Amino acid sequence: MKKLILASTLAVISASSFAAxxxxxFRVGGGLGTDVGKYQLKQGKVEADPSVVIDAGYDFNEIFALNVRGAATGFKDYHNSKGGNKAGTAYELAVEAEAGYTFDxxxxxxxxxxxxxxxxxYDSKASKVFFNEEKVVKGRGALGARMVLDNGVYIDGRIQATDSTDKDIKFKGKGSDMLTQGxxxxxYKF
Structure with missing residues (x-):
């Protein structure tokens, strides 16, 4: 009986330390983003306004996670105006795989x-305006860091680059081919 109690106590202690x-x-949050520079698209120079972002993710362990992010970004077109004309709002839905390492x-x-x-x-209107296509799916890469406080609140900062080339142009990975945002x-992480 004593061995059973000892084994049960050790199992509970090790399980609770593992759970700690x-x-x-699951995590959910919202924030803001801003572009870095002006980008040469087919219609001329275009600048992105600040983005409003809603994101959700699931951390599988201390290394891998899956993220889903929705954003709305306004754009100004500098093709015919020095001050820029509103070119519309692009709505996007992104799905990402994430790898890193969590340090306690x-x-x-x-x-x-x-x-x-x-x-x-991207939504169909933004796809037509910026890429001359009906439905656009583009690649994205990001580097960032997320700090989770002991109460579950998290702060995430990242730089992301999204392919912004037209369908007839081959993506070369240069700065002019990407929409880069911070x-x-x-x-809150549950």
Whole structure:
């Protein structure tokens, strides 16, 4: 009987210590993003206004996660105007796989530097205006870091680059081929 109690106690202690360092969980948040520079698209120079972002994700463990992000970005067209004319709003839905490593800090918080790769689908109006296509799906890569406080609140900062080439132009990975944005989101991890 004593051995059974000892074994049960050890199992409970080890299970609770394992659960304390478990990084799996759902998270949801929102934030803002801004572009970095002006981009030469087919219609002329276009500049992105600040983006409004809503994101959700699931961390499978301390390394891998899956992210879903929705955003709305306004654009100004500088083709015929020095001050820029409103060119419309692009709505996007992105799905990304994320890999990094979570470092636990002594304060109970954790920080995870990561890289994310995925695909972005734009709404039909933005697809026609910016890419001359009905439905556009483009590639995206991002580098960032997410800090989760001991109360579950997280702050995520990232730089992301999205393919912005037209369908007839081959993507070469140069700065003029990408829409590069910096984003900061704040949310809660369950």
């Amino acid at each position: 360092s478990d990084h799996a969980g 800090l002594n304060s109970g918080a954790s920080i995870k530097p990561y890289a994310a790769f995925g695909a972005v689908r 984003l900061v989101t704040v949310g």
